[in-house]
Amino acid sequence: MTGSRAPPILDFSAIYGDDPAEKAKLVDKVKQCCLYNGFFQITGHRVPLELQKGIMNCSKRLFKLPLEKKDKINKDKTTWNRGYELMHSQMLEPGTSPDLKEGFYIGEEISKDHDYFVNNKLNSGPNQWPEDVEELEEFKKTSMDYYHAVFELAKDVLRVIALTLDLEESYFDEFTSGAVATMRFLHYPPQPKDSDEKLSRGIGAHTDFGSVTLLLQDEVDGLQVLDAATGQWLDVKPTPGAYVVNLGNMFMRWSNDKYKSNIHRVINKSGQERYSIPFFFSGNPDFMCECLPNCLEPGQTQGKYPPATVQELIRASYAESYGRAEQFKEKQMETASAPRTVAVA
Template sequence: MSTPSAPPILDFSPIYGEDGEAKTRLVEEVRKCCHYNGFFQITGHHVPLELQRRVMNCSKRFFDLPLEEKLKIDKNLNSFNRGYELLRSQMLEVGTGPELKEGLYIGEEIPEDHPYFLQKKLNSGPNQWPQAVPDTEEFQKTTMEYYRAVFELAKDVLAVLALTLGVESSYFDPLTAGAVATMRFLHYPAQPKDEDEILNRGIGAHTDFGCVTLLLQDEVDGLQVLDAPTGEWLDVKPVPGAYVVNLGNLFMRMANDKYKSNTHRVINKSGKERYSIPFFFSGNPDYLCECLPNCRESGEDAKYPAITVQDMVTASYKESYGRAEKYKKEMETKKMDELPAVAAVGA
């Protein structure tokens, strides 16, 4: 049995070139990854390293702000998931504590007269920008320049995924037209080494909600991917300029479980602050997700009924955030129940 290894690093550049053999090899490597655990890393893409560094700097500048400034754009002040997310707001893994991360949710600028906003489509609305961040105009400009560059890269990844399924690279054009994607700036505080890692994970073990995720890491590690056959957690070491790419639950559903949306987590035991920027590509909210071509054996039925991007991803959000709120209420109730006993001891 071969030793499990972290997601392979694939040179994505053949997809932009004229070397047909190299492109065929890339498509086959991506196909193998999709069947195994749905994770791979890519270099040779069209997002400049210089832009990656600028946007990571933007993220760090935001999280350096005082809490009262960040809370001025709290995403709980709106209904469309744009703005700041406080530490311990989400809980993706049952049995852990709410997660030791804070974030800033960003998406395409959707004004309040846009049909998506009026119809309350998935994560659709205007961005909530911090006003106290140094060089505010550059912050916004760089953030959106990066957002659009990774949006285009996500479309390129989906074109390759189409080729792995034996269909034209344009197959997912209806999914990507009018697509919704959410980018997060994430900050993981340094986790004390003696803290219980079950209750203080950066992100608990989970699978992603949407179609495909592209993750930019800084130099601090902490991301781990589960190797399902062995049960071993594999560290995904940061590679300068690379993206960690993984399939989400929506894509696995469309692939009739032939392609994997795999479990991963973040445990920041580096003793350092960690920053990352995941880009979650969901798709056109009204796109009807059905079983993809060549994902059924002869005579096999689709495992799942058709569902829209909107309904699938919205339900997943409600579950993970509801879990965190339930946990916090239970902890508050527990504290209140313990107060009389403490008072009696002191009497």
């Protein structure tokens, strides 16, 4: 892959078919993307288009609610990262304003007597549901049906990635067994026309935290991927039915930096409301990430990074990005409350 190019759209159906040659072509294309910038798009998967449309409709219904109704299920009321997130809660790019987005976090329904909840595992607990949303039961069912469908797709993606590393297709099964994943509904209002683009972001430039991310976009663009080779920001135009797939920091570390976790951002200059639904697949929280086979560089006897669990790596990333936003707000409050000196002529 040479020159500037947006993440290519790959027909994923070959992984489900019986043609070894087509499957090998897909594996090679995914490998080239992982080596280049860790981004690609897929069609031909098994998530129905109607389910995609249904989940996007759920997202829009949620964000139409008045703020006081959404804030009743603020995720800060839990310690396991489920529920509504206010605008400006996170800052992923240092030196910018906090992100111009609101969100809603969903995960597997985990009861308070489950081992994961009792032992405070990563993002593990019951969901907070918006009691005021239209057709609540349909909202819950569609949300969980979609969550489980994309969970399975993420495992399919990891099976392909295993093949790109000359590993058995089942290599990541232990990692995906008992895995934790987080789905986010995101809403980006249009950025004010007079906003400073250097400071104002829907989501600031960042890399993702976990193993793989699968993003469903609506029809409004705004996602940009940095082309490291040229320094250009490339627009990722929404394609009906497609998922934007990218590797996260944990996988890059796990692969000894062989595969890339690339910088991306969202700037909504469309003048329209933008909605997207990323699905962050973290993995089994207790799984120990050590250098993957076939990822050592010539002369290396061990990987660049010490072993660490999924939970340790993801929680450290959360603490950094949310802590950055809190520090920004504290500085603003200090500036606003500081006494001002009045010049006397």
